[in-house]
Amino acid sequence: MKKSLIALSLGGLTIGITEFVMMGLLPDIASDMKVSIPVAGYLISSYALGVVIGAPLLVILGRNFPPKKMLIILALMLTVFNSLSIIAPNYNFLFASRFLSGLPHGAFFGVGAVVASRLADKGKEAQAISIMFAGLTLANLIGVPIGTYIGHHFIWRYTFILIAFVGLLTLLFISLWMPNLEKNGDVNMRTQLQFFKKTEAWLIIGITAIGFGGLFAWISYIAPLLINISKFSPEDVSYILILAGLGMVVGNFAGGKLADKYLPAPTVLALLFIMVLDLLMVYFFSFNQYVSLFLTFLTGAISFSVIAPIQMLMIKTAKDAEMIASAALQGSFNIGNALGAFLGGLPLAAGYDFASPNLIGVVMAVTGMIITFTLMQKHKANLQLQRA
Template sequence: MKKSLFALLLGGLTIGITEFVMMGLLPDIAADLKITIPEAGHLISAYAIGVVIGAPTLVILGRNFPPRKMLSVLALMLTVFNSLSIIAPNYEILFLSRLFSGLPHGAFFGVGAVVASRLADKGKEAQAVSIMFSGLTLANLAGVPIGTYIGHHYTWRYTFVLIAFVGLLTLLFLYLWMPNLESKGGESMKTQLRFFKKPEAWLIILITAVGFGGLFAWISYIAPLLTEVSGFSAEAVPYILILAGLGMVVGNFIGGKMADKFSPLTTTITLLLVLALDLTLVFFGSGNQYLSLLLVFMTGCISFAVVAPIQMLMIQTAKGAEIIASAAIQGSFNIGNALGAFLGGLPLVAGYSYASPNLVGVAMSLIGAGITLVFILRKRKIAAIRAV
């Protein structure tokens, strides 16, 4: 692995812990700040809002910055705003801290994905992008469990000390190892935004928001699925989630290799169809504990294998606006988060079992694959017209 890619991996690790550790800390924060758990849950929404706002805004504002400087500024924002959470005296300040912490998320991955593809050896661009996103998977494998343990046994504020420390390491290694690449983002705002007039841009955004939402229909309700359907104890759930994180690590690298070998578009539609099949197996097979454990690993693996191919598909499609388009994908992932959790909860409200959200995930994955097929057919039609 190139040292410069390791610096991007650390940035992904910082972002991953920041985004996902809140789910495990909600009871501790609610008790400490004397608020309800649903109120504490708004802190998750605050981060997602920050991602959606910050992704296009910061990329446009920093389009003339050299990539190394831009990434360093974004890593500094991550560190500072997470540090604010350490000393937040009340819910309102913590809410603002979470909102601000989400601002650099999409921009960092947007700039980082383009930088990783430029740093990669020829033919290994998607694998280089997957290295950066492996920071997210490592966060789920180790960072989030460690942060949750610290929050439960000491104080949730120490968890944000850990995040700030990883953020400082990111800054250090960006300074030491990231080369001074020339900026390619000097286009005007009008030129950058012109890409979103193309149907292809919105097709990719829909593929991401709907297709990847299948993951969140599963993982949002994985704890009650494991306890109520599979019959595991509540104490076993955190350890089983590590298995899901391990699957994400493996899947992330598999997805990068597949995208380089078969093309991002072919890889995306294939993995969305496989994810639909996998979630069907989760629905029917979670009553068996051994099969349930295997499916936890497989679902984490398949779902995260989609990330690098979709990111590369957007980069390849958005000529002249790669960074802002790549950043927009991060907003789409967060929309998928919200859609999957909301739609997956509807059958539960209707009184169906905790396995039922997976059928919603099946539907979302199949719709995502269908939108990908529309993209493929449109691409072939345009190619045929140009050939004539």
């Protein structure tokens, strides 16, 4: 495996812990900040909003930087902004620090995805991208459970010290291992922004923001689901999250292989359908502890298997605008993050149980399927026009 891809994977590890550890820490932060769990859930939405704003903005500002320099700047931002959460004196400060932490997320993965595809061997572009996202899955396998354990047994702020440390490692190894790739000339932003005039671009954004949001309706409230529905103790949550992380690792690499072997759009459609069935099972059967453990693994695997196919779908659609398109895709994932956390919290605020967010996830995944089918029909119509 190329060291440069490992450096990108470390960035994914930093981002993965930053993004997903909040789900496991929600009860601890809610208690410490004296807010309800649904209000604490807005910290997830705050981070996602930072990603949505930062992804296109930072790519535009750094469009003429060499890729290595851009990645170093983004890794530095990840480290500094996450450090602010260590000293947050109140909920509003923490809300702001989470927003700032999200700013470099989308740009890092957007730039990183294009760099990974340039570094990949021919025909293995999706697998190279999946190596970068492996850091995100390893975060859920190792980093998030460790961070959750620290938050439950010590102080949740210590978790952000861990994140800052991993961020420093990312900065170091990008500096040491990333080759000095040439930038693709001076980037004309008018040409880049033409991408957003394509209907296909907005359909892919919709698939990601709404369909993938089903994952976040589940994982945003996984800790109270496991505690209140499956009747696990709070101390068990950090260990159970390892299962979710293991599933994400398996799903991520499986998705990379699927994306290199099959057309991405039908692959995304099939995986979203499987996600619908899975979330229904989570809703109906999480009361059984053994089934709940299995579904925690399965949901992680299914959800993350979608990432590489949809990333390749976006890159293939965005000819000559791959970097801003990839960044926009990361913003879309985190619109899904914000929507899943917010919409999933609505039935909780209305008094329904902690399994109810999964029904919101089902509706979001079904909507993603409908948009994917619409995209496939448009591709089919375009192909017929080209043959005519």
